[in-house]
Amino acid sequence: xxxxxxxxxxxxxxxxxxxxxxxxxxxxxxxxxxxxxxxxxxxxxxxxxxxxxxxxxxxxxxxxxxxxxxxxxxxxxxxxxxxxxxxxxxxxxxxxxxxxxxxxxxxxxxxxxxxxxxxxxxxxxxxxxxxxxxxxxxxxxxxxxxxxxxxxxxxxxxxxxxxxxxxxxxxxxxxxxxxxxxxxxxxxxxxxxxxxxxxxxxxxxxxxxxxxxxxxxxxxxxxxxxxxxxxxxxxxxxxxxxxxxxxxxxxxxxxxxxxxxxxxxxxxxxxxxxxxxxxxxxxxxxxxxxxxxxxxxxxxxxxxxxxxxxxxxxxxxxxxxxxxxxxxxxxxxxxxxxxxxxxxxxxxxxxxxxxxxxxxxxxxxxxxxxxxxxxxxxxxxxxxxxxxxxxxxxxxxxxxxxxxxxxxxxxxxxxxxxxxxxxxxxxx
Numbered sequence: 169x170x171x172x173x174x175x176x177x178x179x180x181x182x183x184x185x186x187x188x189x190x191x192x193x194x195x196x197x198x199x200x201x202x203x204x205x206x207x208x209x210x211x212x213x214x215x216x217x218x219x220x221x222x223x224x225x226x227x228x229x230x231x232x233x234x235x236x237x238x239x240x241x242x243x244x245x246x247x248x249x250x251x252x253x254x255x256x257x258x259x260x261x262x263x264x265x266x267x268x269x270x271x272x273x274x275x276x277x278x279x280x281x282x283x284x285x286x287x288x289x290x291x292x293x294x295x296x297x298x299x300x301x302x303x304x305x306x307x308x309x310x311x312x313x314x315x316x317x318x319x320x321x322x323x324x325x326x327x328x329x330x331x332x333x334x335x336x337x338x339x340x341x342x343x344x345x346x347x348x349x350x351x352x353x354x355x356x357x358x359x360x361x362x363x364x365x366x367x368x369x370x371x372x373x374x375x376x377x378x379x380x381x382x383x384x385x386x387x388x389x390x391x392x393x394x395x396x397x398x399x400x401x402x403x404x405x406x407x408x409x410x411x412x413x414x415x416x417x418x419x420x421x422x423x424x425x426x427x428x429x430x431x432x433x434x435x436x437x438x439x440x441x442x443x444x445x446x447x448x449x450x451x452x453x454x455x456x457x458x459x460x461x462x463x464x465x466x467x468x469x470x471x472x473x474x475x476x477x478x479x480x481x482x483x484x485x486x487x488x489x490x491x492x493x494x495x496x497x498x499x500x501x502x503x504x505x506x507x508x509x510x511x512x513x514x515x516x517x518x519x520x521x522x523x524x525x526x527x528x529x530x531x532x533x534x535x536x537x538x539x540x541x542x543x544x545x546x547x548x549x550x551x552x553x554x555x556x557x558x559x560x561x562x563x564x565x566x567x568x569x570x571x572x573x574x575x576x577x578x579x580x581x582x583x584x585x586x587x588x589x590x591x592x593x594x595x596x
Contacts, residue, residue, distance in 0.1 A: 174198045174469050177241040180205060182233060182253075182266075185536055186220040188246035188453055189227070190518035190544075194462050195244075196226030198469040203230040203240070216534045223524030225511050237262065242473050245427070248275050248452040255424055265476030267451040268424015274449040276320035278358050281449055288415050291445055295360040300353035301345040307359055308334040308341075317358040322348065324538065328448070330362070363445050367436030368587040370594065372409050373397070373454060373461045375483060376425045377475035380413060383483040385464065385490065387457050388588055392541075393574035394581050395456040396552055397490035398595060399464060406593040408435055408444035416446075426478045428461070430454035435593045442591050459518045459544035460490035487548035491555035493563045493577060497533075497570035500540035505533040507542065508567040516562040518544045533568070542568060 180203040181192045189204065196202035204227045208217035221229045237243070237257075245254055245266030251273075257264040267275075274281045282292045298304050308314060312333045318326050325347045331337040345352045373385040380402050386409065387397040405413070412433060420429070430450040435442055453461065465471055466484040474481035497505050509517055509531060520541060521534050533542050543566055547558025556578055563573060574580070588594035 170470070170473065172241070174200075174473070176200050178239065179203065179242045179244070180230060180233075180237070180240045182206075182243065182245045182250065183221075184247045184249060185538070186521035186534065187455065188458065189221050189224060189520060189522065190459065190514075191244070191246045191453065191462055192221070192227045193224065193514060195469055195472065199241075202227045204228065205230045205233045207233075216536065219523045220521065220534060221523060223526065224522070225514065225524075242476055244472060244476060246453050246458075248272055248450070251424065258424075258426075263473070263476045264426070265472055266427040267429075268426070271420050271423025271425040271451055274419075274423070275451045278317050278319055284416075284419065285446055288419075290412060290415060291443060293361045293363060293445065295358055297356050298359055299356055301341065301348070301355070302353060304357050304359070305334065305341065308337070311359070313362055315360040315362055317360060318344075319356060319358070322351075322355055363434045364436045364438060366587075367434050368584055368591055368593065369432055369434050369447070370406070370409060370588055371431040371433055371454070371457070372405060372413065373428070373430050373457050374402075374413070375428050375471055375475045376420055378478050378480050379417070379421070381471070381475075381481060381483045383485060385457070385461050385485075386594070387460070387490075388581065388584050388594065389456065390574065390577055390581050390584065392456075393494050394577035395460060395490075395492035395494075396556070396581055396585060397457065397460045397464070397492075398552070399485040399488055399490065400595075406435075408442050408593055409433055412444055412446050425451060426475055427451070428453055428475075430457055433593075435588070435591045437591065442593065444593075455520075455541070456492040456494050456544050459546045460492050460548075463515060463518070463546050464490045464548055487550060487555065489549050489552045489555040491547045491549075491552065491559040493545045493559045493573055494541060495543050495545060495563060495566065495571060495573045496540040497542055497568060497572060498540050499570050500533050500535060500542060501537060502535050504535055505542065505568050505570075507531040507533060509543075509565065513562075513565040516546055516558075517566045518546065520544075540572075542566070542571075 177199045178201040192204045204221040206220040243264045251269030254266045317328045432448040434445040545562035547555045549555040
């Protein structure tokens with residue numbers, strides 16, 4: 169039930185590290201007050217932490233999350249990692265969107281996630297834990313062609329990478345060891361056999377309130393570069409994807425997901441039949457894909473409001489197809505980057521980790537030491553080609569020093585979509 173019009177509502181978003189400022193900007197178009205909070209309090213804070221989201225059009229930076237929280241109409245956590253806080257807020261009767269503690273572990277603990285998949289009869293590749301870099305090295309010397317996955321407690325160091333042979337990856341592994349520092353030999357690391365050859369990875373973006381909503385976004389990603397998405401009824405999702413969603417539904421509900429999720433599913437042929445390996449659970453907005461979902465959902469504010477209350481709602485989309493181009497700068501990891509972008513274009517070019525400087529009026533991407541992604545440039549259309557063209561036009565609206573993007577991204581995407589069609593996980 170919507171107790172008062174959105175135009176009179178007050179919302180607050182809890183965003184870790186500034187990754188989803190663009191979500192607050194979109195909601196701000198519909199509500200009276202959009203308060204934006206990003207954690208900054210510690211013994212020795214930096215301006216980088218304290219300025220996140222400052223001066224951004226439409227939103228108000230909020231420094232103390234619990235201040236007057238009881239008078240906020242809706243609270244949202246677009247990222248994962250605060251499940252216990254989300255559960256507590258809901259117990260207080262505060263309408264809160266996000267992933268509760270139970271479902272949060274699916275993303276945070278890779279071993280528990282695979283145990284969950286096996287318990288539900290879903291396929292997993294052979295995997296095992298190794299302890300520390302020395303044991304990892306010895307394993308990789310004997311087992312080439314291996315995926316290496318660090319758990320959530322080391323997510324800021326490295327997440328997932330493939331090792332063709334130890335010799336080819338030795339430099340990368342010892343760089344990881346250096347970043348782990350004194351924890352290098354204590355870290356529990358997952359090693360996993362690769363899926364059978366010839367597969368392709370797909371995923372679906374889903375809001376989940378009382379259940380999955382009636383419409384979902386099916387997508388294929390060129391890792392960290394381009395995204396192609398197709399809005400469709402939930403029941404029309406490819407059988408491999410829908411089967412996984414149906415099987416894990418009770419766990420999402422029990423685990424307290426009243427928010428959004430993004431799947432990564434490896435589709436491969438096994439004995440002539442397409443099989444889906446659910447490789448990673450993102451219990452949050454994806455990057456990319458989050459931009460396509462937020463700007464492609466016509467009634468986003470109503471969807472997020474009702475989902476936060478565990479309610480059903482019809483998701484309406486602006487066009488059947490969505491596309492994204494990711495743009496970055498190699499300097500942005502450790503240097504503040506000024507960005508040239510008109511405010512009127514901020515619904516097509518979605519910035520992250522930024523603020524507006526009071527002196528020169530420029531937007532700056534704040535360095536957080538976690539990569540150089542600057543923006544997700546989105547497009548929509550009746551066909552995928554139209555959506556890709558619009559995304560390409562969006563890319564031209566933003567400029568900054570050292571601007572990079574995948575020059576032949578759409579050509580590479582065509583190859584991926586052809587494979588996905590042959591596997592039956594993308595519409596023909």
